[in-house]
Amino acid sequence: MTFSPDLFGLKETKKITTEIDVVNLNKSFGKRKVLDNVSFQVKKGGFLSIFGPNGAGKTTLIKILSTLVAPTSGKVLVSGISLDDDPTLIRKKIGLISHSPLLYPDLNAYENLKFYGTLYQVPHLEKRINFMLDKVELSHRRYDLVRTFSKGMQQRLAIARVLLHQPAILFLDEPHSGLDPHAVDILDGLINDIRGDHTFVMITHSLEKGIALADVVMILENGKIIFYQEKEHLDSDKFRKIYIQTVKGES
């Protein structure tokens, strides 16, 4: 047996550069196959945009990656940790912005953040809450019940909630829907602030947004990856055609 420290070094770097590793992932709800042999990787600091028609399985994919739904078969590693090994550890490292803001309507903005911050054991919580409320421009409404917030304000608070524990990996499920242009700017600003040392997977129906933010794009149709390319090699006119075709073909 030879002992090679270099081998360990290689292994180590490989682990670090791949943040999300999905191999032959399948998911069925009863008889309906929603994800069909999906395999892909996202490198650390990468930004993957997922496009696809309604019902393609995009949300299901993100729910599996964020430990909310169990896969039927296949291997999923998030931050080098297998889904069924230590889901709690994965949960510490991820944040999810989904269709609903996941806020309690009868708590005010501050209480909502305080609640989630305590569950995540965020250090220096008060400071962090103030910082995040400032970032999403809701400091002046901190003691108002979330019930009284507009949809866009709730979405902004949801963004603050997700970033509170500084997750290394962010899953965004149509994060721009329901936001006015200013709130879109706030969200994009926050994303750009933390790009590079965070990994993103974003579902979107907006070609412009998806392509502008991404460094890898993917189209999912009927649970299969039908297109996957790095942005630097992307012919955006051709991509646009393929995308429009899949969406049309579906409806």
Place this chain on the structure above:
Amino acid sequence: MSSLRQIAAILKKDIISELRTKEMLTSMFLFVMLTMVIFNYAFGADRNNLTPFGGGMLWITFLFTAILGLNRSFVHEKDEGCLEGLLLAPVDRPVIYLGKMTGNLIFLSVIEIVTLPIFTVFFISHNYFPQIGWFIIALILSNLGISATGTLLATISINTKTRDMMLPILFLPIIIPLLIGAVVSTGQIMAGTKNFESVYSSLKFLGVYDIIFLLISYGLYDFVLGE
């Protein structure tokens, strides 16, 4: 330590929400009052005749008001999608269970403390105040069993379409043994029994039931929240 803080956070969140809306406490309180009014008209207000049935009347009232509360305890969690937020958080599943269970236990106990004096004035002729310590122990053990099983089953029923109906269907058969213990122990204390043996054995039974169902729920909760 950190788990305790997380349990406390879930409990605090539920209490603040409830104190703002009072949805759950109001409906529970009104139900108890309504039942007592009906008892009063149905049986007449002869307290001497009713005292032996006190335990039964008490737990019919408290059990159904508990179901009313349990059905509401996950409403926000489900309707606003907040359950997903809880599930995404890095907390062990039993922490969620203990947080929700403690809340349900407190809400039920508050309603009981408020309505018991009224119940006693209307229906109980014997002065059981000297035995109030034992009575409170019986009450706590019964409430704990109701909340322990009820929180588990309420979680199971939120994922079914007919959640309001599902809970009583699952709950009533499982809770009957506990209910018998509750009726016997509190009933005999209220009636001023001389034979405390059967009260003791009922209390012991309640304690065992509580421990068993807390352990079962604790173990099953991960699975129940699964999908």
